Amino acid sequence: MTAPAVPAPSPSSTGELSRIPGLKTRRNAELGLLGFAMLLVATFGWTVEANQFDHVTSTFWVPAVLLSILFLGLHVVVRLTAPYADPVLIPAVALINGIGVAFLRRLDIARAIANKDPIPGIFAGTGGRQLAWTLASLILAAVLLLVVRDHKAVSRYAYTLGLVGIVLVMIPAVLPGSLSEVNGAKLWIKFGSFSIQPGEFAKLALVSFFAYYLVRKREVLSLASHRFLGLDFPRGRDLGPVVTVWLLSLLVLVFEKDLGTALMYFGLFVVTLYVATERSSWLIIGLLLFFGGVYVAYLLGKAVGGPFANFYDRASIWLDPFAPQYIDKEGYQLVQGLFGLGTGGLFGSGPGAGLPGSIPEVRTDFIFAGLGEEIGLFGLSALLVTYLLIVERGLRAALAVRDSFGKLVAGGLAFTLGLQVFVILGGITGLIPLTGQTTPFLSAGGSSLMANWLLVAMLLRISNAARGPAAGGGPERPGPKKAPTQLHGAMTEVIKP
Amino acid sequence: MNAPLRRAGVVVLVLFGLIFANLNWIQAYKADDYRTASRNPRVTVAEYERPRGGIEVDGTALAENKATDDTLKYLRVYPKKEIYAPVLGYKPVSIGATGIESSENDFLSGESDKLFADRLSDMFTGEETGGGNVVLSLKPKAQEVAWKQMTDNERGAKKGAAVAIDPRTGAVQALVSMPSYDPNPLVTHDKDAAAKAYKQLNGDKDQPLLNRALAQTLPPGSTFKVIVSAAALQNGYGVETEISAGSQYEESGAVIRNAEDEVCPGGQISLKEALTESCNTGYAKLGVKLGADKVKAAAKAFGFEDDTLKVGDLESGDGLKVAASRTGDIANPDGSTDKGALAQSSIGQRDVRMTPMEGALIAATVANGGEQMRPYLVQKLLSPDRRTIYTASQKKLRDPINGTVASQLKEMMVSVVENGTGKKARISGLTVGGKTGTAQNAEGANPHGWFIGFAFNDKGEAVSAVCVMLENVSGGHASAEAARIAGLIMKAAAGGGGN
Numbered sequence: 001m002t003a004p005a006v007p008a009p010s011p012s013s014t015g016e017l018s019r020i021p022g023l024k025t026r027r028n029a030e031l032g033l034l035g036f037a038m039l040l041v042a043t044f045g046w047t048v049e050a051n052q053f054d055h056v057t058s059t060f061w062v063p064a065v066l067l068s069i070l071f072l073g074l075h076v077v078v079r080l081t082a083p084y085a086d087p088v089l090i091p092a093v094a095l096i097n098g099i100g101v102a103f104l105r106r107l108d109i110a111r112a113i114a115n116k117d118p119i120p121g122i123f124a125g126t127g128g129r130q131l132a133w134t135l136a137s138l139i140l141a142a143v144l145l146l147v148v149r150d151h152k153a154v155s156r157y158a159y160t161l162g163l164v165g166i167v168l169v170m171i172p173a174v175l176p177g178s179l180s181e182v183n184g185a186k187l188w189i190k191f192g193s194f195s196i197q198p199g200e201f202a203k204l205a206l207v208s209f210f211a212y213y214l215v216r217k218r219e220v221l222s223l224a225s226h227r228f229l230g231l232d233f234p235r236g237r238d239l240g241p242v243v244t245v246w247l248l249s250l251l252v253l254v255f256e257k258d259l260g261t262a263l264m265y266f267g268l269f270v271v272t273l274y275v276a277t278e279r280s281s282w283l284i285i286g287l288l289l290f291f292g293g294v295y296v297a298y299l300l301g302k303a304v305g306g307p308f309a310n311f312y313d314r315a316s317i318w319l320d321p322f323a324p325q326y327i328d329k330e331g332y333q334l335v336q337g338l339f340g341l342g343t344g345g346l347f348g349s350g351p352g353a354g355l356p357g358s359i360p361e362v363r364t365d366f367i368f369a370g371l372g373e374e375i376g377l378f379g380l381s382a383l384l385v386t387y388l389l390i391v392e393r394g395l396r397a398a399l400a401v402r403d404s405f406g407k408l409v410a411g412g413l414a415f416t417l418g419l420q421v422f423v424i425l426g427g428i429t430g431l432i433p434l435t436g437q438t439t440p441f442l443s444a445g446g447s448s449l450m451a452n453w454l455l456v457a458m459l460l461r462i463s464n465a466a467r468g469p470a471a472g473g474g475p476e477r478p479g480p481k482k483a484p485t486q487l488h489g490a491m492t493e494v495i496k497p
Numbered sequence: 498m499n500a501p502l503r504r505a506g507v508v509v510l511v512l513f514g515l516i517f518a519n520l521n522w523i524q525a526y527k528a529d530d531y532r533t534a535s536r537n538p539r540v541t542v543a544e545y546e547r548p549r550g551g552i553e554v555d556g557t558a559l560a561e562n563k564a565t566d567d568t569l570k571y572l573r574v575y576p577k578k579e580i581y582a583p584v585l586g587y588k589p590v591s592i593g594a595t596g597i598e599s600s601e602n603d604f605l606s607g608e609s610d611k612l613f614a615d616r617l618s619d620m621f622t623g624e625e626t627g628g629g630n631v632v633l634s635l636k637p638k639a640q641e642v643a644w645k646q647m648t649d650n651e652r653g654a655k656k657g658a659a660v661a662i663d664p665r666t667g668a669v670q671a672l673v674s675m676p677s678y679d680p681n682p683l684v685t686h687d688k689d690a691a692a693k694a695y696k697q698l699n700g701d702k703d704q705p706l707l708n709r710a711l712a713q714t715l716p717p718g719s720t721f722k723v724i725v726s727a728a729a730l731q732n733g734y735g736v737e738t739e740i741s742a743g744s745q746y747e748e749s750g751a752v753i754r755n756a757e758d759e760v761c762p763g764g765q766i767s768l769k770e771a772l773t774e775s776c777n778t779g780y781a782k783l784g785v786k787l788g789a790d791k792v793k794a795a796a797k798a799f800g801f802e803d804d805t806l807k808v809g810d811l812e813s814g815d816g817l818k819v820a821a822s823r824t825g826d827i828a829n830p831d832g833s834t835d836k837g838a839l840a841q842s843s844i845g846q847r848d849v850r851m852t853p854m855e856g857a858l859i860a861a862t863v864a865n866g867g868e869q870m871r872p873y874l875v876q877k878l879l880s881p882d883r884r885t886i887y888t889a890s891q892k893k894l895r896d897p898i899n900g901t902v903a904s905q906l907k908e909m910m911v912s913v914v915e916n917g918t919g920k921k922a923r924i925s926g927l928t929v930g931g932k933t934g935t936a937q938n939a940e941g942a943n944p945h946g947w948f949i950g951f952a953f954n955d956k957g958e959a960v961s962a963v964c965v966m967l968e969n970v971s972g973g974h975a976s977a978e979a980a981r982i983a984g985l986i987m988k989a990a991a992g993g994g995g996n
Contacts, residue, residue, distance in 0.1 A: 275501040341523045342531020343539050358538040377524040388513050395506045399499050411502045418509035429519045
């Protein structure tokens with residue numbers, strides 16, 4: 001984030017914002033932007049019907065209005081519990097979420113027409129289910145805003161959250177494939193027809209834990225070091241947690257057969273570590289460890305197969321999805337996604353006028369490719385910028401908030417969201433090997449939507465603290481574990497030159 | 498902690514920048530490749546968005562469309578099923594098209610530049626007028642007689658081919674390959690059913706998908722004597738020139754005998770008589786005397802060794818590919834002529850291989866005074882509203898022989914049908930000439946029966962040239978049945994009153 005306008009020149013400055021008279025909440029701006037976003041969603045629905053039916057039904061606006069009511073509800077909760085929260089976050093996320101619902105409904109309509117079924121109702125099909133998931137997600141987000149009035153309170157449960165996070169990550173790996181595997185990736189817990197993706201929630205828990213751990217350890221990690229090749233390297237004993245998380249993500253990679261999730265967890269940890277310590281050596285160590293691990297997994301997959309084979313296959317498909325041995329099999333979905341994107345071209349066919357149904361997994365992993373056919377490069381760029389806006393707003397909250405825990409949580413969450421968008425969009429556009437990540441707020445599926453709305457609620461809460469008057473939760477009230485007092489074990493080491 | 502947060506923001510910006518750059522690459526730079534890729538299902542849907550043009554002969558539809566109510570709006574229908582399949586080919590949803598459906602695809606689908614004006618007016622009227630129509634040169638009567646006679650042949654042969662050409666223009670009048678197939682199951686919109694139908698046909702040991710008239714070469718047997726005769730006539734021989742014959746001829750270990758003992762047992766025989774009786778020893782000796790180069794040169798002049806010929810549209814040059822007919826090396830490992838092989842090759846055995854199309858072209862060349870016309874199938878192209886956009890105008894393919902040699906060969910070949918082995922091809926009202934061939938192939942297998950020939954009407958016009966080939970004919974005189982069918986095809990072709 002390069003925006004220098006944030007009035008936080010030194011992290012330790014206290015009560016800076018409270019000195020500004022007439023602090024603006026910008027809630028009306030949020031309401032206006034939300035209205036604009038819903039207008040776009042309604043227009044999308046209108047165009048879909050015009051293209052699919054050759055005429056527009058009198059109810060095309062219903063999903064958009066229902067969504068508007070839901071988001072309006074969250075807006076009211078924010079007005080009451082987080083009046084100084086960032087006004088751009090909710091409208092930006094609502095736009096993507098709304099487009100997702102409208103696009104899923106559009107796929108339902110096309111499928112019903114193809115199968116000569118009656119047109120599904122507003123609450124039927126994947127679109128209807130996504131609408132219901134949106135309701136559930138917004139309730140969760142509202143509950144989080146209502147319950148967690150001060151983000152620092154979360155740090156009290158940091159170890160519990162850390163344990164929960166690790167357990168959530170491990171469950172699918174431990175479960176037998178029949179209960180956890182979907183499309184080759186063991187990322188799920190299946191109960192009959194219903195399944196959840198625990199990893200989506202794990203990121204929230206893990207960020208909180210990392211943030212708490214690093215706030216405590218940042219001095220040690222950043223000061224105690226060996227100098228080697230012009231870089232400061234940490235002590236061996238401080239590497240412990242890093243290596244643990246590295247092994248954890250490799251475990252995910254190998255046993256859950258998912259590079260994307262592994263990359264996410266590891267990226268999340270490395271970034272919070274880097275932000276906490278301000279040491280670029282951590283970045284270099286982290287990247288070397290991750291890419292080293294990936295390369296070794298690739299070589300192992302080539303040489304011995306077994307649990308590594310999946311990753312080797314994915315990398316080979318990525319290198320040439322059009323190869324004759326892949327184009328009709330493993331590379332089919334990637335190639336069909338590229339065909340969809342290419343057919344869309346600059347302007348797209350218009351919502352409802354394309355053939356996204358021919359792309360496999362278009363409701364989940366490949367939704368961006370399906371949308372790309374209909375809204376074109378221009379539409380996708382707008383979506384990409386909206387994602388970027390959400391991430392940078394999150395980082396901006398991190399910059400502006402006054403406590404280290406808040407900075408790390410907001411920074412970690414925002415960066416993770418950005419990384420997830422990169423991993424899935426990079427995957428379906430052939431930039432990096434494809435891994436089964438959901439596209440945040442867009443893909444069909446409750447776990448991802450709920451987890452990401454919780455993430456947004458957390459960002460709202462932290463941005464409220466960042467932009468609001470310091471009195472509510474300023475750093476003058478010591479956090480539960482104030483950093484310097486935690487340096488008991490490290491003091492002797494800090495003296496080291 | 499703010500500096501690293503800012504840097505993390507820059508990292509996200511860079512990552513998103515990479516996605517944006519990649520989207521530009523896919524949706525702008527590579528967009529056209531992906532949009533038009535054959536595996537892009539949108540290409541198929543767009544293709545079926547407007548009706549494909551029809552293929553027809555003399556007002557009879559051979560390929561047409563039926564409107565459907567699924568995503569692919571039109572279903573291709575071939576009402577005549579297997580009779581025309583080797584010519585039409587098929588246009589399936591996901592596997593590649595073949596035949597005229599493939600070679601005229603641009604015009605049938607409406608994408609041809611020739612239909613640009615129609616597409617332009619579509620843009621203003623908002624209607625999809627469909628693709629252009631292709632009118633074939635085939636004569637339905639000749640085609641149907643050929644199909645019926647081939648499939649109902651008196652010897653129960655299962656495989657074979659027949660080609661009839663108008664010698665004056667090169668217009669293909671009939672083209673039959675047996676066994677054939679019904680193309681309709683291949684073009685069903687149910688891709689799995691289509692793939693299954695294709696797999697079944699492709700795995701059939703009788704190879705129904707093989708176009709035996711164009712794509713299969715077999716030893717031509719005695720029909721090749723026409724080529725050797727042409728070589729002789731071009732090198733100072735006359736119709737009545739006596740050549741050496743005999744009941745048996747051994748050359749470098751190869752033993753040549755005649756089909757029956759009463760054929761040319763004497764020492765000398767005229768060239769015309771040798772062809773009339775199909776004297777093997779005479780032609781083997783003649784070939785050896787002429788030398789391999791002259792025999793090969795004559796064969797090449799008639800179109801042997803040509804692996805570029807396509808039969809279809811004279812203007813675009815595109816069409817159904819014709820396999821190259823071959824004379825073989827006729828050489829020893831050291832490069833010198835293998836005289837035994839030459840003796841055998843001169844009677845169309847050894848490594849000589851010929852397509853039925855080449856056989857018909859040889860007969861057509863003789864009938865047309867030595868000029869070989871380029872064979873074609875596409876007679877006319879009609880716009881969607883049936884304006885004539887193109888009419889075939891004949892093209893010469895090559896000049897194998899001069900007029901004198903052609904009339905000498907004609908005289909000899911007429912003698913074959915009137916007095917010799919080709920009597921079964923005689924048709925009242927027409928002057929028919931030709932040459933039979935009974936080709937040995939595998940040890941113990943029945944021989945292939947060939948007949949190449951032509952017919953002149955009472956005005957002296959060459960109305961049809963034909964080649965009939967039946968594989969593994971049982972019951973002796975394999976070529977007699979081929980000659981009989983050839984006569985009936987030419988009669989049917991002549992009946993329409995040549996165009």
